[in-house]
Amino acid sequence: MSVTGSAIVAGVCGQPIRHSMSPVIHNAWIAAAGLNAAYVPFGPGEDNFETFAEGLRGGAIRGLNVTIPFKEQALACADRCSDLAKLAGAANLLIFEADGTITADNTDGPGLIGAIAVQAPGFDIAVSPVVILGAGGAARGAAAALALAGAPRVSIVNRTFARAEAIATSIGGVVEAASETELDALLAQAGLVINATSLGLGGGAGPAADLALTPKNAVVVDMVYKPLRTEFLRRAEAAGRRTVDGLEMLLRQAVPSFEAFFGVAPPAQVDVRALALAHLGDAAK
Ligand code: NAP
Numbered sequence: 001m002s003v004t005g006s007a008i009v010a011g012v013c014g015q016p017i018r019h020s021m022s023p024v025i026h027n028a029w030i031a032a033a034g035l036n037a038a039y040v041p042f043g044p045g046e047d048n049f050e051t052f053a054e055g056l057r058g059g060a061i062r063g064l065n066v067t068i069p070f071k072e073q074a075l076a077c078a079d080r081c082s083d084l085a086k087l088a089g090a091a092n093l094l095i096f097e098a099d100g101t102i103t104a105d106n107t108d109g110p111g112l113i114g115a116i117a118v119q120a121p122g123f124d125i126a127v128s129p130v131v132i133l134g135a136g137g138a139a140r141g142a143a144a145a146l147a148l149a150g151a152p153r154v155s156i157v158n159r160t161f162a163r164a165e166a167i168a169t170s171i172g173g174v175v176e177a178a179s180e181t182e183l184d185a186l187l188a189q190a191g192l193v194i195n196a197t198s199l200g201l202g203g204g205a206g207p208a209a210d211l212a213l214t215p216k217n218a219v220v221v222d223m224v225y226k227p228l229r230t231e232f233l234r235r236a237e238a239a240g241r242r243t244v245d246g247l248e249m250l251l252r253q254a255v256p257s258f259e260a261f262f263g264v265a266p267p268a269q270v271d272v273r274a275l276a277l278a279h280l281g282d283a284a285k
Contacts, residue, residue, distance in 0.1 A: 008037040010261040014067035017043035032267040078104035088144035109145020111253025119244040120219040128191025129153040135163035139196035187213040206232025212239040
């Protein structure tokens with residue numbers, strides 16, 4: 001269907017934004033669903049997010065996905081938010097209501113859990129201590145979602161210990177900060193190990209964790225998806241562990257966003273993973 005004056009418009013906002021995969025994913029779903037809709041990229045200057053988002057109040061567009069570096073600011077500009085966004089301290093989804101208010105949610109954590117369900121079926125979060133490597137926004141969202149989903153312990157290990165501590169303090173409960181000297185002992189008990197650092201992005205070495213120390217049934221996730229088969233995931237596979245890639249997480253987090261924007265589920269007939277892999281090109285190998 002062509003885009004007319006009554007089209008529903010949504011988008012993704014980040015800086016930089018030119019390499020975002022979200023327009024590829026959402027516009028493929030829009031086309032397959034035959035919607036009168038469009039999903040477009042926005043790249044406001046780093047100091048301009050608030051002005052940009054405030055200007056959209058009242059429904060100029062239906063909603064926004066928000067990515068680096070605006071996720072904390074997105075939560076701050078909202079009038080209401082989900083429990084998960086509040087716990088994570090960040091939002092990747094804003095809905096601009098017709099009454100001028102803004103509703104925030106965080107679908108990164110559900111995306112992670114959905115990706116695990118797809119690529120490591122049968123994995124039981126409730127009995128699996130988690131080790132998260134990294135303490136940026138992605139780690140924060142993952143820790144909040146896994147804590148809410150019932151993980152017995154979520155240990156955050158980061159180069160800068162104070163950032164891990166800050167997440168543990170703000171989320172509380174089962175989430176703890178751990179030092180790098182404790183990592184081997186934590187890995188020996190881990191049911192789930194997640195790379196939430198940017199190490200490995202672009203093909204470099206991933207975090208130095210010895211994944212062979214983990215129990216044989218442990219699952220290893222890498223949030224990095226360029227390249228798809230990161231050095232971290234290759235090491236996990238070499239140790240015989242099940243792996244979950246960052247592309248599946250990206251695709252899963254897009255599903256509830258699409259539903260919130262357009263009021264329908266993404267059409268099942270679109271092989272959105274194949275589309276994303278084609279878009280990744282050489283990085284998908
Ligand atoms: P961020 O806020 O910039 O955090 C980066 C993290 O990486 C920090 O913990 C940082 O440690 C650590 N780090 C960076 N360089 C390091 C190094 N040389 N040695 C050790 N640690 C290092 O980024 P983010 O938003 O959390 O994203 C993290 C990664 O997840 C990115 O690659 C991003 O693309 C990916 N991601 C994927 C998805 C998905 O859907 N697949 C979603 C969100 C994010 P310090 O605190 O010590 O600086």
